[in-house]
Amino acid sequence: MTTPEGVIQFNLSFQKTGALNKKWIQRIQPWRHILFKLNLIGQSAEKYDGYGYGNISERLRQRGRDNASRSFVISGSQTGHLSDLTVNHYALVTDWCLKDNGIISSGPLKPSSESLTHAAVYEAEASVNAVIHIHSAELWHRTKKLGIPATHPHAKCGTPEMAQDVLRLLNDASCRRLGIFSMGGHEDGIVAFGSDVMEAGLKLIRFLALP
Secondary structure, three states: OOOOOOOOOOEEEEEEOOOOOHHHOOOHHHHHHHHHHOOOOEEOOOOHHHOEEOEEEEEOOOOOOOOOOOOEEEEEOOOOOOOOOOOOOEEEEEEEEOOOOEEEEEEOOOEOOOHHHHHHHHHHOOOOOEEEEEEOHHHHHOHHHHOOOEOOOOOOOOOHHHHHHHHHHHOOHHHHHHOEEEOOOOOOEEEEEEOOHHHHHHHHHHHHOOO
8 A cells, every 4th residue: 555645754853833834835826726626736536535635836046046945835734635725734844854854944834745856856856847747547557568666666756755756857857858747656646847837737738648
């Protein structure tokens, strides 16, 4: 049995605050809505023991700085059942430590249980500014046929093992170019990433359209 999504397994330092800045979510909101309509993000009593699945994040950009920001906005834990999110349904991750399995976050909700995986993608590639995690049985079962890189089956979702394996995958230039990988130990889990959310979303659509 795979580890259920929706259960936070990392060490979380969380400060509850009010709603996030609306500007921080304006680019990811339309894609979150599209992915929900396509049932790539959601929640169903018939799937995954009833837990919500899928999440989306975007790195906050730093003006006038060459180094990549270590802050990103991500959909909150257990928001999969909502068709449309608001500024009250996101969390701000301000730092992380993959080695210590730690996330520092604030906001009206705790961050998604997959925050550590998102952090690993951002840490591995400074040019990545958006990460999308969906569930697609179609893509997951066709991973080898479509040539999608995959994490090891023993690496479960939301764990430091998954984060470390993501670093391994993204060390490969071909994986970085594709902008997508399959989560071998997480049923139906697919992650896409790009320089912005539009690029990440279109990479998903491209693979979904392949025969």
